[in-house]
Amino acid sequence: MTIKPDTKDWTWVIALRCSECGFDPAEFRRAEICERILATVDGWREVLARPDVTHRPNADTWSPLEYACHVRDVNAVMTERLEMMLQTQPVNFADWDQNSAEAEAGYNAQDPETVADQLEAAAKGFAELYRVVGDDDWARQGMRSNGSPFTVETLGIYAVHDLEHHRVDVGLPARA
Numbered sequence: 001m002t003i004k005p006d007t008k009d010w011t012w013v014i015a016l017r018c019s020e021c022g023f024d025p026a027e028f029r030r031a032e033i034c035e036r037i038l039a040t041v042d043g044w045r046e047v048l049a050r051p052d053v054t055h056r057p058n059a060d061t062w063s064p065l066e067y068a069c070h071v072r073d074v075n076a077v078m079t080e081r082l083e084m085m086l087q088t089q090p091v092n093f094a095d096w097d098q099n100s101a102e103a104e105a106g107y108n109a110q111d112p113e114t115v116a117d118q119l120e121a122a123a124k125g126f127a128e129l130y131r132v133v134g135d136d137d138w139a140r141q142g143m144r145s146n147g148s149p150f151t152v153e154t155l156g157i158y159a160v161h162d163l164e165h166h167r168v169d170v171g172l173p174a175r176a
Contacts, residue, residue: 041120043173
């Protein structure tokens with residue numbers, strides 16, 4: 001069953017509080033990026049051990065396993081984008097269709113334990129890349145295909161929101 005694509009432009013979360021998960025960029029400090037990325041993995045192993053890990057609660061919502069695969073891939077995509085921003089200026093990001101990624105990779109058929117390992121490794125790699133961002137790099141820019149600009153800092157805000165928000169989607173608290 002195909003999930004209806006989410007076509008919202010979520011870039012507003014770099015400036016406004018998310019009423020769904022409580023993420024507030026006004027309270028966010030870039031010094032927290034690494035730790036908050038790493039903290040988002042807490043609880044996923046327990047979620048992935050649930051007997052209903054492949055069950056979709058309704059026709060428009062991914063299963064916990066699909067969300068875990070998506071979170072793993074968000075970490076990978078954001079790592080790639082951060083690498084691009086640190087290496088090249090200006091940089092334009094290719095579109096990433098999360099629903100196509102799910103369909104092509106068969107998220108719900110993947111091994112939950114393997115996904116947990118991959119999610120943890122991807123988050124660690126993403127956090128480590130942020131750890132080496134230099135003082136002069138935070139304002140480097142990347143542009144989404146719809147024209148929404150990011151800096152290295154706002155990409156981190158956007159990504160941390162996404163990672164914390166999806167915890168709520170599977171019944172975990174937004175922040176560990």
